[in-house]
Amino acid sequence: MLKTLLFSVLFLSAVGFFIYSVLNFLKFLKIGKPEFRLNNIGQRIANTLKIAIFQAKLFRQKFAGFLHIIIFWGFLSLLIVVIEGFIEGFVHGFSFSFLGKFYSVITFTQDFSGLLVLVTVIFSLFRRYIGTPKRLQAESSSRLDASIILVMISFVMITMLGANAERILLGNSAGFRPVSQFIADNILTTPSNTLYEVFFWGHNIIVLAFLNYLPYSKHFHVLSSVVNTFLSNYKIDTKNVIKPIMVEDKTDEANPKKRLIDFMNDEVPQLGARDIEDLSWKNILDGYTCTECGRCTEVCPANSTGKLLNPKNIVKQVRKRTMDKGPLVVKKVEADPILEKALVHDYISQEELWACTTCAACVEECPVMIDHLSTIIELRRNLNMMESSFPNEVATVQRNLENNESPWAFPADMRNDWIEEFVNENNGETNLKKLSNEGTAENLDVVFWVGCAGAFDNRYKTVTKSFAGILNKAGIKFGVLGSEERCTGDTARRLGNEFAAVEQFIKPNIETFKQYNIKKIVTMCPHCFHSLKNEYPQFGAELEVKHHTEFIDELISTGKIATQKEAKSKFTYHDSCYLGRYNEVYEAPRKAINSISDSGIKEMKRSKSKGFCCGAGGGRMFMEETEGKRVNEERTEEALSTGADVIASACPFCMTMLTDGIKAKEKTEEVKVKDIAEIIWENIKE
Numbered sequence: 001m002l003k004t005l006l007f008s009v010l011f012l013s014a015v016g017f018f019i020y021s022v023l024n025f026l027k028f029l030k031i032g033k034p035e036f037r038l039n040n041i042g043q044r045i046a047n048t049l050k051i052a053i054f055q056a057k058l059f060r061q062k063f064a065g066f067l068h069i070i071i072f073w074g075f076l077s078l079l080i081v082v083i084e085g086f087i088e089g090f091v092h093g094f095s096f097s098f099l100g101k102f103y104s105v106i107t108f109t110q111d112f113s114g115l116l117v118l119v120t121v122i123f124s125l126f127r128r129y130i131g132t133p134k135r136l137q138a139e140s141s142s143r144l145d146a147s148i149i150l151v152m153i154s155f156v157m158i159t160m161l162g163a164n165a166e167r168i169l170l171g172n173s174a175g176f177r178p179v180s181q182f183i184a185d186n187i188l189t190t191p192s193n194t195l196y197e198v199f200f201w202g203h204n205i206i207v208l209a210f211l212n213y214l215p216y217s218k219h220f221h222v223l224s225s226v227v228n229t230f231l232s233n234y235k236i237d238t239k240n241v242i243k244p245i246m247v248e249d250k251t252d253e254a255n256p257k258k259r260l261i262d263f264m265n266d267e268v269p270q271l272g273a274r275d276i277e278d279l280s281w282k283n284i285l286d287g288y289t290c291t292e293c294g295r296c297t298e299v300c301p302a303n304s305t306g307k308l309l310n311p312k313n314i315v316k317q318v319r320k321r322t323m324d325k326g327p328l329v330v331k332k333v334e335a336d337p338i339l340e341k342a343l344v345h346d347y348i349s350q351e352e353l354w355a356c357t358t359c360a361a362c363v364e365e366c367p368v369m370i371d372h373l374s375t376i377i378e379l380r381r382n383l384n385m386m387e388s389s390f391p392n393e394v395a396t397v398q399r400n401l402e403n404n405e406s407p408w409a410f411p412a413d414m415r416n417d418w419i420e421e422f423v424n425e426n427n428g429e430t431n432l433k434k435l436s437n438e439g440t441a442e443n444l445d446v447v448f449w450v451g452c453a454g455a456f457d458n459r460y461k462t463v464t465k466s467f468a469g470i471l472n473k474a475g476i477k478f479g480v481l482g483s484e485e486r487c488t489g490d491t492a493r494r495l496g497n498e499f500a501a502v503e504q505f506i507k508p509n510i511e512t513f514k515q516y517n518i519k520k521i522v523t524m525c526p527h528c529f530h531s532l533k534n535e536y537p538q539f540g541a542e543l544e545v546k547h548h549t550e551f552i553d554e555l556i557s558t559g560k561i562a563t564q565k566e567a568k569s570k571f572t573y574h575d576s577c578y579l580g581r582y583n584e585v586y587e588a589p590r591k592a593i594n595s596i597s598d599s600g601i602k603e604m605k606r607s608k609s610k611g612f613c614c615g616a617g618g619g620r621m622f623m624e625e626t627e628g629k630r631v632n633e634e635r636t637e638e639a640l641s642t643g644a645d646v647i648a649s650a651c652p653f654c655m656t657m658l659t660d661g662i663k664a665k666e667k668t669e670e671v672k673v674k675d676i677a678e679i680i681w682e683n684i685k686e
Contacts, residue, residue, distance in 0.1 A: 007089035007204070014208035021215040025288065028326035032281035037231045044230050047369075052229040057367040060610070061295070067120055068367075071153070074117035077109050081160055085204055097174035107175030111164070115179045118157040125150045146292075149219045152210045159203035162188070166196035218316075221291045225368040228289040231282060232369035238534040240360045240582050242377055242493050244502070245271065260539065263499050272381025272496060275342045276322050277329075279378060286370040287319030296362035296372060301613040301635075302355040306628020309355035311362035311372045317347040318375060344379055353379050354391055357631065358494050358618030359577040364609055380496030393623040394495055401500055405486035406452040407622055415455040416482045422465050430472050433479045441518045444479045446471075446551075449532065451525035452487050453652030459659065460524075460652040466681035467524055467548050473684060474560040478522075484512055488531040495619040502539070510541045524548045524677065526578035526651045527617070533583070547579060549650045549676050553588040556595050562685040563595045571679075572602045572644035574635065574658060575611035576651035584609075589650045589676050596683040602642040612638060616653035636661025640671065647673045 038044075050056045055069045080096065088094045097103050128146055164180035167173035169191035173180075188195070214220050221228075246258040247266050261268065273279045296311035297303050303310050321343045328336050344350065353376055362372045383389045397407050405412050423430055433444060441447050448471065454464040471478045489505030492498075512518070521543055523529050533545035555561045571593050579585045586608045594600055606612040615631025625631065636658055639647045647662075649655045658673045 003092070004090055010205070010208065011086065011089060014212055018212050018215070021212065024327075024330065025215055025220075027330045028322050029281040029284055031277050031322070031326060031329050032279050032284045033277075035280040035282055037233070037282060040236045043236055047232065047234050048226060048230045051234070051367070051369060052226040055367070057365075057369075060365065060367075064293075067124060070116055070120045071124075074113040074120075077113040078117075078156075078160070080106060081110050082207055085200070085207070088200070089204060093172070095174060103174060104176040107164075107177050111161070111177045111179040114157045114161050118154055118161075121150050121154045121157070125154070145217050145219070148213070149210075149217060152206055152213070155206050156203065156210065159199045159206065163196060163199035163203055166192060166199060170196060218290065218292050221289045221368055224285065224289045225291070228285055229369045231285070232371070234369060238583075240358075240363060240373055240530075241534050241538075243374065244538050245381075245498055261502075263503050270382070271385040271498070272383070273375070273378035274344055274382045274386065276318065276325060278382070279318065279343075279375060282371070283318060283375050283378070284322050286372075286375070287315050287317075287322060289368050289370060290315045290319065291368060292316065293367065295365040295367065296370075299361040299365050299610070299612075301357055301359060301361065301615060301631045304612075305625075305631050305634050307355040307625075308349065308627070309352045314348060314352065314372055314375060315370055317343065321347050344382055348379065350383055350389055353383065354394075354623070356618050357577075357613045357615055357620045359613035360581045361577070361610075361613065364581050377494070377496065380494075381498055382496070384496035385499060390495070391623055394619065397491065397495070397619065397622045398497060398500065401487065401492055401497075401504065405504070406456065407487065407491045408452055408456045410456045412483045412486065414483075415450070415485055418450070418455060418461045418464050419480060419482055421461075422468050425465070426469075426472065430468075431475065431477050432468060432472070433477065435479045435481055435516045435518075436484060438479060439516070441479050441516050441520075443477070445477045446520045446522050446546075447479045447481070447516075447518050449521045449523035449525075449528055450480060450485060451523060451528045451652065453656075454524055455485070457652060457656070460655060460675075463524060463652070463655070463675040463677050466675070467552075467677035469681050470552060470555065470561060470677060470684065474555045476555075476560075479516075479518075481512065481516075485509075488528045488536075490527040490531045491619050491622070493531075493535075494617070506536060506539050510536065510539060513541060513543065518543070520544045520546075522546045522548055522551045524650075524652065524675070526576045526582070527653065530578045530582050547583075547585055547588070547650070549579070549589040549592060550585060552592050552676060552680055556592065556680075561680075563680060563683050564685050565598055566596045566679075566683045569597070569646045570599060570602060570642075570644045571597055571646050571648055572604055572639050572642040573607070573648045574604070574614065574639060574654055575607055576649065576654050577611065577613050577617055579650055580611055581609055589648070592676050592680055593648055596679065601648075602644050604638050604642055606638065614651075614654040614657035616657050621653050621656070630661075630664070632657035632661040633664055636665060640665065640667065645671050646679070647671060648676055648679060649673060650676050 055072060058064065058068050084094070084096055096106065099106070125147060128143060161180055161183055164173065164177050165183040165188050168177065168180055168184040169188060170193065214222055245261040247261045247268060249257045249259040270278055276284060290312065292312060294312055300309060300311050324338050328339060356376050358373060360373055400407050400409050404410060419432065419434065422432065435441060448468065450464055453460045486509060487505050488509065489501035492501035492505065519542070521532055523532065523545065526547060529545060529547045532543055536543060556563060573589060573593060575586065590601055612635050613631060614635055639658065647658055649658060655673055655675060662668055662671055662673060
């Protein structure tokens with residue numbers, strides 16, 4: 001009776017405190033902005049099963065994934081032990097032995113899982129201090145936290161096996177327990193009620209302590225990762241789409257809704273995120289879900305080349321700020337030094353934020369579906385639109401955007417130059433139509449969106465003309481906008497200037513599409529491709545958009561153009577982040593190269609979804625690298641290591657960065673950087 005009373009006090013106190021902690025956590029989430037994440041429940045369940053339960057993303061690193069899944073599934077299989085132990089605390093001698101033969105399956109699984117988890121935990125603990133991978137190296141507080149958790153898990157396993165061994169010795173055991181039997185025969189050997197009670201109480205106290213430690217530890221992800229995965233927008237929304245700024249529509253006070261901000265008329269006190277209340281509740285949940293595994297940091301091109309940016313730290317600081325400020329907000333404290341601080345500057349420096357290339361490698365790699373990019377973009381929005389705090393080069397880019405409708409310092413009428421050159425080179429015999437002359441795109445097969453680089457950059461203009469030549473050869477009737485085309489706004493959006501992106505580029509471009517009834521677009525630039533295909537629909541555009549590598553692949557596969565083999569060159573291919581990770585276009589460019597090459601592609605070590613950024617995304621194309629190694633040189637070295645003499649690309653930014661990298665390595669005579677369009681145009685059959 002006394003044992004039951006003591007256990008009841010222990011259990012109810014522990015569960016009560018855990019509920020208190022979780023309720024506090026939920027109050028902290030409410031500090032963030034609302035966001036609806038309960039659509040498409042079927043897909044969310046599928047995502048949860050695949051990623052959270054079956055740990056699919058963890059196996060992008062096979063060894064670490066193997067270790068983690070042992071611990072994870074071991075814990076799941078031991079849940080029934082925990083339940084059995086809790087019930088026994090209230091009902092003396094209780095077990096699930098009434099399940100008969102099935103109970104033997106349970107006990108064998110528990111025994112085997114307990115031993116496996118114990119061995120894995122000991123190895124993981126060893127790995128934290130000796131031979132620690134770089135991504136797991138952390139400050140002492142984080143390492144101590146991990147050690148406490150691992151030690152707790154090991155004691156949970158030891159006390160479970162010890163209690164089961166004593167049950168066997170005392171003659172109170174049912175089921176099949178080979179590991180516990182071995183311990184009983186060779187280690188404990190003597191039956192002892194006292195030792196059984198020590199194991200029983202030790203096991204339950206550690207389990208309850210573990211449960212209550214989680215909400216205050218980075219290992220809260222044990223509880224939140226499944227929820228975070230369920231609430232992620234994986235396969236629900238297009239990956240890595242920047243959300244537009246929304247405001248409350250008060251025209252119908254009974255049913256308030258959200259609508260797109262009208263920058264010209266709406267007065268909004270805060271644009272972007274200065275502190276945690278400016279982020280969404282999902283961004284805050286991301287902070288609590290971070291396992292600090294360091295996978296995001298390991299693949300980050302900025303961090304890998306010695307920059308300050310650490311994606312893991314961005315997420316950690318969101319959590320730290322929430323834990324610092326959250327209790328004060330919940331208690332409605334109005335004056336405290338902590339309230340005078342902010343997430344930006346006090347927890348996260350602007351140098352970190354501006355180092356991001358928005359390559360999304362961090363998002364792709366995260367096993368618990370954290371979206372680092374949405375937080376970074378919101379913080380950049382605050383720096384740009386609220387504080388006007390950005391590198392000098394960004395100021396130059398924004399002046400160009402304002403004055404020239406492009407990040408480049410060229411007037412809009414120069415967008416017509418390549419058109420005149422192309423028409424003259426073909427003696428006027430082309431299928432190219434200028435929409436200002438045609439008046440509509442209805443009689444055209446497709447509109448060729450050239451992009452700023454394709455119109456202004458002398459090197460990439462050759463790619464523009466090569467692709468136009470392919471379209472012409474295939475008999476495709478295509479239109480161009482010439483000087484009426486302007487930047488898609490991608491650079492402005494990634495730099496945090498949502499106002500310029502929307503008002504100066506997105507809205508005017510959509511009006512142009514409507515004016516000429518443009519429905520189908522092909523573009524060479526992955527940044528334009530992603531914006532037009534995935535982000536313009538947020539503002540009402542209805543477009544069918546293809547990248548030029550997809551279009552070329554279709555022309556080859558349908559026989560509209562024919563290629564000839566080019567046996568001399570050895571090719572490697574660089575995956576553009578915005579074409580690959582963002583839009584999962586991996587095979588089309590490779591198929592195009594394989595159509596002209598007998599030897600195929602010599603893949604780089606980091607390719608496809610693991611491809612390494614060129615360093616130009618997120619506005620970094622127009623910014624200098626002043627710390628560490630240049631990202632493009634890191635990628636160029638990897639390309640050169642394949643032994644290829646042609647580095648194929650499918651993006652104007654990538655071409656520029658790789659070409660600069662080849663120059664820096666003094667390999668311009670031996671190695672060429674070519675776009676897919678150029679490669680196909682050079683090897684097209686007459």
